[in-house]
Amino acid sequence: MTKPPSGSETHGFLGEEFITWLWFRWETSGGEFILPGGRVIGIAIDDFLTFAAPSDDETEHTLRHGLPTRTEEARTALRQGRRVHSARLIVAEANRQWVATLDGATMQLTGVKLPEDAEEVESDSDRTADRVANWLALHEIMKALYSIFLRDRLAPNYRATGAEQQAQWMMQ
Amino acid sequence: MAALRRSGGVVVFFWQGKLPDPRDAAFAEAMAQRRFRTIENAASEEVSIGWVTANDPTGDSFAPEDFEAGSGHWLRVRIDKKTLPRKWLAIHRDVAEKAKGKKLSARERRELKDEMSERLLPRVLPTVNLVDAILFHERKTLLLFATGKSVREQFDKLFFETFAIPLERSDPLSLAQKTALDREQKAALDRLEPVRWPKQERSERIPARRTRTDASAEVDA
Numbered sequence: 001m002t003k004p005p006s007g008s009e010t011h012g013f014l015g016e017e018f019i020t021w022l023w024f025r026w027e028t029s030g031g032e033f034i035l036p037g038g039r040v041i042g043i044a045i046d047d048f049l050t051f052a053a054p055s056d057d058e059t060e061h062t063l064r065h066g067l068p069t070r071t072e073e074a075r076t077a078l079r080q081g082r083r084v085h086s087a088r089l090i091v092a093e094a095n096r097q098w099v100a101t102l103d104g105a106t107m108q109l110t111g112v113k114l115p116e117d118a119e120e121v122e123s124d125s126d127r128t129a130d131r132v133a134n135w136l137a138l139h140e141i142m143k144a145l146y147s148i149f150l151r152d153r154l155a156p157n158y159r160a161t162g163a164e165q166q167a168q169w170m171m172q
Numbered sequence: 173m174a175a176l177r178r179s180g181g182v183v184v185f186f187w188q189g190k191l192p193d194p195r196d197a198a199f200a201e202a203m204a205q206r207r208f209r210t211i212e213n214a215a216s217e218e219v220s221i222g223w224v225t226a227n228d229p230t231g232d233s234f235a236p237e238d239f240e241a242g243s244g245h246w247l248r249v250r251i252d253k254k255t256l257p258r259k260w261l262a263i264h265r266d267v268a269e270k271a272k273g274k275k276l277s278a279r280e281r282r283e284l285k286d287e288m289s290e291r292l293l294p295r296v297l298p299t300v301n302l303v304d305a306i307l308f309h310e311r312k313t314l315l316l317f318a319t320g321k322s323v324r325e326q327f328d329k330l331f332f333e334t335f336a337i338p339l340e341r342s343d344p345l346s347l348a349q350k351t352a353l354d355r356e357q358k359a360a361l362d363r364l365e366p367v368r369w370p371k372q373e374r375s376e377r378i379p380a381r382r383t384r385t386d387a388s389a390e391v392d393a
Contacts, residue, residue, distance in 0.1 A: 010343035010344060010345045010346070011343070011344040011345035011348065011361075011364065012343070012344060013344075013366035014344040014345070014348065014364065014366075015343075015344035017366070017367060018344070078369075079371070080371050081368065081369035081370060081371045083366075104344070105343075105344070106343055106344075107184075107342055107343055107344050107347055108181070108182075108183055108184075108319060108342075109181065109182050110180075110181035110182075110319055111179075111180075111181065112179055112180060112181065112182060113178070113179045114178045114179065117178070124173055124174060124175040125173070125175075125240075125241075127175035127176075128173075128175045128176040128226075128241050128242065128246065129241060129242025129243070130242070131175065131176045131177070131178055132176060132241045132242040132243055132244045132246075132306055133242055133243055134178075135176075135182065135244075135306060135315055136243060136244065136306075136308060136315075139182075139184060139313070139315065143347065143350070143351065146347060146348070146351065147351040147352065150348055150351055150353065150357070150361075151357075153364075154353070154356075154357040154360040154361060154364070156356075156360075163367060166369075167369060167370055170369055170370075171370065
C-alpha cells in the first residue's frame with residue numbers, strides 16, 4: 001500500500017517537492033535565483049539528504065557527509081521517484097551565507113547557522129539587530145524561492161513543461 | 173543583555189487580527205499581565221510559564237524599549253519546572269518498605285510522595301528554560317526559536333492568553349497561501365495532488381537517460 005505523503009492535510013508533499021525542485025534547479029541551472037528587487041540568491045545542497053519512505057514497509061533513506069547528491073544511492077532514489085524529505089541547504093546572497101536543514105513536510109528550518117556577524121557591530125544590541133536582520137532575510141529568501149517554485153508548480157501547463165523537465169533529470 | 177542567538181531551529185508563525193504595536197505601552201502591559209511568576213519556593217511539582225524580557229529574566233519589568241531588536245521585537249518566555257527527583261523518592265520508599273518489612277500499598281506510596289513533596293520541593297530548584305521569539309509586527313510574522321512540540325504549544329497558548337489572537341503555524345499550505353497567488357493559482361493549490369514521478373525499472377538503470385516522451389508520460393501532475 002502506498003503511504004500517503006506526510007502532512008497531507010497541510011500539503012506536506014508540496015514542501016518535499018520544493019526541496020527536490022531546488023536540487024533540480026541547482027544541478028540544471030546552477031542554483032542561482034533572481035528574487036524580486038533584483039536580489040541574486042545562490043542555493044546548493046550540502047551534506048545531508050533524506051528521502052521519505054515510499055511505503056510503510058520501506059525505510060527512510062538518509063545520506064550524510066560528503067556530497068550526498070553525487071552518490072549512486074541518491075540517483076537511484078530519484079530514479080525510483082522517491083520524495084526528498086529534508087535537505088541541508090547552503091543559501092548565499094553576496095557575501096552572506098546561511099546553512100539550514102529544511103524539512104519539506106513542515107517547511108521548518110533546523111540547524112540554522114546565520115552569516116558571521118557584520119564587522120562593524122560593537123555592542124550586543126547592534127549584534128542582535130544584525131542577527132534579527134539575518135533571521136528575517138533567511139525567512140524571506142525561503143518564502144521567495146517557494147513562491148518561484150509555486151509559480152512553476154501551479155501553472156496550468158506544469159505537466160508538459162516543468163514536470164517533464166524534472167522527470168528527465170530524475171531519470172538520468 | 174547578551175545578543176540574540178546565531179544558530180538553531182526556528183518555527184514560523186503568522187497571525188491575523190490586530191496585535192498591539194510593541195512600541196506602545198499597551199503591548200508591554202499585556203505582557204506584564206502574563207509575566208513569569210517564580211516557583212522557587214513552591215511546595216508542589218509545577219510548571220510556571222510567563223513572559224520575561226531579554227533584559228530582565230525575573231519578569232518584574234516590561235518596557236517597550238526592552239523589546240527593541242532592530243527590524244523586529246524580541247520576546248522571551250521563561251518556563252520553569254520543579255520536579256521531585258525520582259531517585260530520592262525511590263530511596264525513601266525503599267527505606268520505608270524495609271522498616272515495614274513489606275511493599276507499601278498504593279495509598280502509602282501516595283502519602284509518602286505527598287509528604288516528601290511538602291518537605292523537599294521547597295529545597296528543589298526548578299529547571300529554567302528561556303525561549304526566544306522575534307516578532308515582525310507589520311509582516312504579522314513571528315519566528316520562534318524552539319522546534320519541540322511541547323514548547324511550541326506552550327508558547328502558542330501563552331501568546332493567545334496574552335493577546336487573544338491565535339497563531340497560525342507555517343506549513344507548506346499556509347506558506348503558499350501567504351505568497352502572492354492569483355485566483356487561478358489559489359484554486360489550483362486547493363486541489364493539488366502530489367506528483368507521482370516515473371519509476372525506472374532496475375534493469376533500465378544504465379545507460380539511464382530516457383526519452384522526453386517516455387518520462388513525461390508518467391508524470392501525474
